[in-house]
Amino acid sequence: MTGLRERQKADRSRRILEAASRLFRDHGYGAIRIDDIAQAADVSAGTLYNYFANKGDLLLAIVSMEVEEVLESGKSVVAHPPSDVAESLGTLIGTYYDHSLYYLSKEMWRTAMAISIEAPGTPFSARYTALDGKLARQVCDLIREMQRRGYARIGIDADAVGQVVFNNLNQMFIEYVKQDDMPLSDLLRATARQNAILAEMLRPV
Amino acid sequence: MTGLRERQKADRSRRILEAASRLFRDHGYGAIRIDDIAQAADVSAGTLYNYFANKGDLLLAIVSMEVEEVLESGKSVVAHPPSDVAESLGTLIGTYYDHSLYYLSKEMWRTAMAISIEAPGTPFSARYTALDGKLARQVCDLIREMQRRGYARIGIDADAVGQVVFNNLNQMFIEYVKQDDMPLSDLLRATARQNAILAEMLRPV
DNA sequence: AAAAAGAATTGAGTTCGTTCATTTTTGAAG
DNA sequence: CTTCAAAAATGAACGAACTCAATTCTTTTT
Numbered sequence: 084m085t086g087l088r089e090r091q092k093a094d095r096s097r098r099i100l101e102a103a104s105r106l107f108r109d110h111g112y113g114a115i116r117i118d119d120i121a122q123a124a125d126v127s128a129g130t131l132y133n134y135f136a137n138k139g140d141l142l143l144a145i146v147s148m149e150v151e152e153v154l155e156s157g158k159s160v161v162a163h164p165p166s167d168v169a170e171s172l173g174t175l176i177g178t179y180y181d182h183s184l185y186y187l188s189k190e191m192w193r194t195a196m197a198i199s200i201e202a203p204g205t206p207f208s209a210r211y212t213a214l215d216g217k218l219a220r221q222v223c224d225l226i227r228e229m230q231r232r233g234y235a236r237i238g239i240d241a242d243a244v245g246q247v248v249f250n251n252l253n254q255m256f257i258e259y260v261k262q263d264d265m266p267l268s269d270l271l272r273a274t275a276r277q278n279a280i281l282a283e284m285l286r287p288v
Numbered sequence: 289m290t291g292l293r294e295r296q297k298a299d300r301s302r303r304i305l306e307a308a309s310r311l312f313r314d315h316g317y318g319a320i321r322i323d324d325i326a327q328a329a330d331v332s333a334g335t336l337y338n339y340f341a342n343k344g345d346l347l348l349a350i351v352s353m354e355v356e357e358v359l360e361s362g363k364s365v366v367a368h369p370p371s372d373v374a375e376s377l378g379t380l381i382g383t384y385y386d387h388s389l390y391y392l393s394k395e396m397w398r399t400a401m402a403i404s405i406e407a408p409g410t411p412f413s414a415r416y417t418a419l420d421g422k423l424a425r426q427v428c429d430l431i432r433e434m435q436r437r438g439y440a441r442i443g444i445d446a447d448a449v450g451q452v453v454f455n456n457l458n459q460m461f462i463e464y465v466k467q468d469d470m471p472l473s474d475l476l477r478a479t480a481r482q483n484a485i486l487a488e489m490l491r492p493v
Numbered sequence: 494a495a496a497a498a499g500a501a502t503t504g505a506g507t508t509c510g511t512t513c514a515t516t517t518t519t520g521a522a523g
Numbered sequence: 524c525t526t527c528a529a530a531a532a533t534g535a536a537c538g539a540a541c542t543c544a545a546t547t548c549t550t551t552t553t
Binding site: 193194196197198200201203212239240243244246247250251253254255257260261262276277279280281284 | 398399403408460
Binding site: 086087088091116117118128129132137138 | 539542549550
């Protein structure tokens with residue numbers, strides 16, 4: 084089970100991820116070469132390709148870990164939502180956005196999202212896409228939970244609304260990371276305005 | 289005005305665009321090398337870079353022409369919208385989606401959208417982003433026009449709703465081009481379901 | 494314990510996008 | 524018609540991601 088080979092493999096994978104994470108964040112994804120990561124992780128460039136399909140896949144592995152955390156912290160919002168619909172959505176979305184730039188730069192996000200569109204087939208790209216799907220479902224879950232508690236009008240297609248809310252926050256996040264000088268406050272204000280309309284519609288009669 | 293130099297420049301640009309457009313479509317963006325395009329257009333690789341910032345910028349020039357057409361054909365929908373909100377949105381969005389794969393492959397769209405996120409600064413990337421903004425505004429215009437004609441409830445933030453509708457259709461389109469085997473009918477069905485909710489909200493009292 | 498099998502690492506080589514010093518072409522001035 | 528300057532084209536050279544045949548390291552078998 085924990086033979087030498089297994090341990091070495093796990094260790095190398097960890098070293099590569101740590102080195103890449105630090106280097107990407109400090110110097111930018113584009114500025115870092117595979118050789119830089121390999122050297123920092125004490126492996127050869129060729130070895131790195133035994134662990135990750137390509138440079139982008141390595142980035143998506145890092146970003147996926149971040150999204151896992153976001154998903155986790157979203158759970159508590161769904162479990163104990165504020166009774167106001169607008170506030171609920173704002174809290175969940177705020178949780179998503181707040182986490183987003185803690186470990187990852189805007190450039191890393193841009194590249195990650197670009198890769199997940201352009202090369203959706205690599206292992207970690209698929210994982211990232213799956214996580215995105217889970218986030219979307221979490222928004223749907225929140226709306227259903229609001230309906231269950233009587234905080235939101237029932238008889239409205241929760242999955243469709245949730246999907247729309249998620250697609251919107253995702254697209255707004257893309258606009259946000261596309262502009263290096265756009266502050267988070269602008270993003271929050273814009274999405275609050277958009278969600279206000281959907282929240283109004285969901286408000287119980 | 290129409291000196292030899294000007295004419296040659298325009299001609300070379302056109303030849304490059306035509307060659308690239310055909311080759312990308314027939315063999316895929318990734319499979320085509322700059323040299324292939326240069327040869328087909330009867331220029332050197334270096335010359336190509338006098339006309340386009342890089343390979344991706346060339347693709348975005350091609351995609352932008354397509355979006356211009358989409359925008360143009362959207363105008364007539366906004367000018368003469370059906371009186372039902374859901375039908376209006378469906379018609380406009382159907383126009384967008386229908387055009388989308390006439391000249392461009394899914395791979396071209398994937399790559400184009402990826403580049404517009406990752407490298408928003410190049411000339412044609414900026415142009416593509418601007419066109420995207422115009423499309424979003426066109427959706428807002430449609431909703432405002434519906435309100436003006438009494439086909440949609442007034443007193444609702446048309447710009448916010450329009451932005452949400454557009455962000456949603458954009459994100460759904462991304463999902464669509466990410467999966468090579470997803471038929472257009474699936475995309476239309478999904479967005480129709482989502483827009484039904486927003487249309488219901490906009491329905492005049 | 495030696496040998497065989499096979500898993501993993503290695504780094505030189507390939508490919509392709511991009512750059513840039515040089516050459517060629519164009520249009521203007523004398 | 525020549526000369527000159529600016530604009531544009533060229534292709535060899537460069538850099539970085541990625542590949543793969545050869546090698547080294549683990550594990551299993553006898």
